[in-house]
Amino acid sequence: MQVHLRALGCRLNEAELESWARALRAHGLGVTSSPDDADLVVVNTCAVTAEAARKSRQLLRRSHRENPRAKLVVTGCYATLDAERVGALDGVDLVVPNTDKDRLVERIVARLDREAMPALATEPGEAALFALGRNRAFVKVQDGCRYRCTFCIVTVARGEERSRPLDEIVDEIRVLVGQGVREVVLTGVHVGGYGSDTGSSLRDLIAAVLQRTEVPRLRLASLEPWDLPDDFFDLFADRRLMPHVHLPLQSGCDSVLRRMSRRCRTGDFERLVERARAAVPDLNVTTDLIAGFPGETEDEWAETLAFVERIGFGHLHVFPYSPRAGTKAAGLAGQVPEAVRRERVRALHALGARMKRALLVRHLGREMPVLWEQARPAPEGGLRHAGYTPNFLRVETAAMPGADIANQILPARLAEVAADGETLLAAPHHPAR
Numbered sequence: 001m002q003v004h005l006r007a008l009g010c011r012l013n014e015a016e017l018e019s020w021a022r023a024l025r026a027h028g029l030g031v032t033s034s035p036d037d038a039d040l041v042v043v044n045t046c047a048v049t050a051e052a053a054r055k056s057r058q059l060l061r062r063s064h065r066e067n068p069r070a071k072l073v074v075t076g077c078y079a080t081l082d083a084e085r086v087g088a089l090d091g092v093d094l095v096v097p098n099t100d101k102d103r104l105v106e107r108i109v110a111r112l113d114r115e116a117m118p119a120l121a122t123e124p125g126e127a128a129l130f131a132l133g134r135n136r137a138f139v140k141v142q143d144g145c146r147y148r149c150t151f152c153i154v155t156v157a158r159g160e161e162r163s164r165p166l167d168e169i170v171d172e173i174r175v176l177v178g179q180g181v182r183e184v185v186l187t188g189v190h191v192g193g194y195g196s197d198t199g200s201s202l203r204d205l206i207a208a209v210l211q212r213t214e215v216p217r218l219r220l221a222s223l224e225p226w227d228l229p230d231d232f233f234d235l236f237a238d239r240r241l242m243p244h245v246h247l248p249l250q251s252g253c254d255s256v257l258r259r260m261s262r263r264c265r266t267g268d269f270e271r272l273v274e275r276a277r278a279a280v281p282d283l284n285v286t287t288d289l290i291a292g293f294p295g296e297t298e299d300e301w302a303e304t305l306a307f308v309e310r311i312g313f314g315h316l317h318v319f320p321y322s323p324r325a326g327t328k329a330a331g332l333a334g335q336v337p338e339a340v341r342r343e344r345v346r347a348l349h350a351l352g353a354r355m356k357r358a359l360l361v362r363h364l365g366r367e368m369p370v371l372w373e374q375a376r377p378a379p380e381g382g383l384r385h386a387g388y389t390p391n392f393l394r395v396e397t398a399a400m401p402g403a404d405i406a407n408q409i410l411p412a413r414l415a416e417v418a419a420d421g422e423t424l425l426a427a428p429h430h431p432a433r
Contacts, residue, residue, distance in 0.1 A: 002030040003108075004038035004070070006063065008056055009046025011187040011221050013076060015138030016044055016101065023105040035063065038070045040108065045076035045086075048154055049322035053078045057089070064091030073108060075101055077157035081326070098143075098158055135373060135407040137181045138221075141169055141205060142188035146196065147224075149250075150261045150332070151290060153324040158189045163198045166205055173213045182371055182407055183217035183242075184209075191220060192227025203232055210238045216409060217371060217390070222246045222288070225272050226263045233279035243280045244314075244392040247272070248288040252307030253300040256293055259332065266307055273311055284314040284359070284391035289348055292321045292341030295334035301344060309351060314359050314392075316352030320345045357421045363393060363414050370412045370426070375399040386423075387412075395424045402431040 003024050007013040020042065021031045032038055041063050045056035056078040064072055068091060075096040079086045087095045094111060096104050144161040145154070173184050186205070188194065194202040202223075209218055219242045235241055247269070251257050254265050264272075277283050289308065291301075308316070320341040323330040372387040383399035385406065395412055399405075412426035 001028075001039050002032040002037050004032050004035045004041045005044075006035075006041065006059065007044040007046075007076075008059060009044075009048060009052055009077070011138050011185060012140060012143075012189060013044045013046060015140040015185075015187045017042075018138055019140060020105055024108075027105065027109050029109075035067050035070070038067060040071045040073065041067065042073045042075070042104070042108070045074060045078035047076075047078040047081050047157060047324075049319060050324065051322065053082070060086070060089050060092065064089075071111075073104075073111075075104060077154060080157045081153065101143075135181065135371065136183040136185060137176045138185045138187050139169060139172055139176070140164065140188060141186050141191060142194045145190035146193060147190070147263065148261060148328075150259065150328040151250075151293065151321065151324070153327055154189060156326050161190060161193050161196050163194050163196065163200065165198070166195075166200055166208055169205065170208055170212050173209055173215055177213055177215050180407065181215075182409060183219060184215050185219040185221055187221035190224065190227075192223045202227070203229065203235065206235050206241065210235070210240060216240060217242055219244065219392075220246075222248055224248065224263070225269055228272065230275075233276050236280045236283075239390075242390045242392065243282050244284045244286070244390070245276060246286045246288075246317075249308070249311075250288060250290050251293060251296075251300075252289075252304035253296075256296055256300050256304070259295060260290075260293060260329070270307075270311065282391045284393065285311070286315040286317070286392075287311075287313050288317045288319070290319050290321050291344035291348055292336035294321065294329055294332035294336065296321075296336055305347065305351065308348070309355070312358075313352070313355055315356055316348055318345050318348045318352065353421055357417060360393065360417045360421070360424055363389075363424060364416065365414065367411050367413050368393075368395075369409050370395050371409050372397075372405045372407070374406045389424075393424055394422065395426050397426045398428040400428045400430055403429050405429050 005017045005021060007017050024031055035041060043060055043063055046052040071093045072091045073094045074086050074092055079095050080097040083095050086092060096107060142163040144159045146161050148155060192202055194205055218240055223245060225247045236243060249269060250260055250262060252266055257265060273285055368389045370387040370389055372385045375383040375385050378384040384396050385399050386396045388394055410429060414424045414426055416425045418425050
């Protein structure tokens with residue numbers, strides 16, 4: 001029995017896929033990267049925007065069309081918010097809401113009504129993520145969020161905060177490291193809220209992972225800026241904690257932030273970034289932004305552009321505002337026309353591209369350690385390795401015959417910025433003689 005796993009949306013969805021892959025293998029099921037070979041397809045959907053919901057529906061229809069003989073199991077935020085519509089789609093056999101995600105594999109096995117598991121089912125095997133060609137693992141540390149930003153449908157779909165036990169997370173990372181994983185990303189809906197329901201904290205978790213595992217690289221998913229205590233950045237003294245933080249800003253205008261029910265104002269955000277950059281060398285700060293939030297005037301929009309440029313982010317993840325039924329913002333007056341939202345998205349993308357190129361140029365001539373991925377075909381022919389510096393700058397290099405650098409952390413001399421303005425190019429690694 002072969003299972004194919006697909007996800008749309010956030011890193012948390014990917015982390016859940018990896019967790020299910022390991023659990024499926026433990027039950028004697030295979031995990032395949034080919035949907036054509038699958039007997040069962042699991043799709044982890046997204047609903048963060050109306051476009052994400054639309055893409056989720058498209059993926060479900062395509063999954064059934066590509067392999068109509070495979071059973072189709074659907075879960076995730078879109079499946080939770082619109083379960084009846086999802087269940088009525090052609091080919092869908094089972095809908096698992098977010099509240100039951102922890103039992104997804106159990107429910108799949110029960111639904112398949114399998115007999116005894118093979119003898120090898122419980123023996124250690126190749127990690128599922130390596131079967132998919134991965135050298136980075138996403139580890140889910142919590143789910144849900146206790147805050148209610150007016151635009152966010154995810155908190156409705158994911159529910160209240162639930163933190164995984166600290167020891168359980170540490171044990172999972174130890175297993176992954178033992179399987180050869182070089183980089184772990186801690187992820188969740190509200191990562192900074194880890195431990196709010198258990199008497200622990202994200203700081204406690206990071207310290208435990210660094211002290212009790214030998215993970216070479218540890219990264220953090222998105223962190224709300226109000227969650228970070230004054231001593232948080234002291235943790236980065238351990239160089240295994242990568243110098244990159246993604247701090248969602250959403251708007252650079254305080255009046256818009258109030259309408260969003262955000263708990264951080266621009267002055268707080270700027271002071272936090274200044275403190276972080278002073279404490280952590282080479283820190284790369286990236287962010288999320290929503291363009292065209294209800295009531296956003298031209299003056300408020302201009303404030304956002306000016307503030308974003310003043311901070312100088314390494315990357316902007318930009319969303320046009322998307323009204324989501326069930327959120328407070330969907331009922332606010334002053335909905336911004338779609339054409340204006342699209343134009344503001346374009347302006348933010350252009351600003352983000354300029355800031356990223358400037359950041360890459362500042363790194364030229366430096367030698368930095370890169371975790372390299374498997375070589376892939378290059379558009380110009382031949383093969384190229386891609387990888388990331390500690391501060392999450394993408395680097396590419398030509399693959400040399402006899403030099404297999406995949407899943408290794410090796411120094412790279414950063415020579416030039418690629419034509420796309422998104423990537424640094426490095427000289428190829430030659431085989432040792």
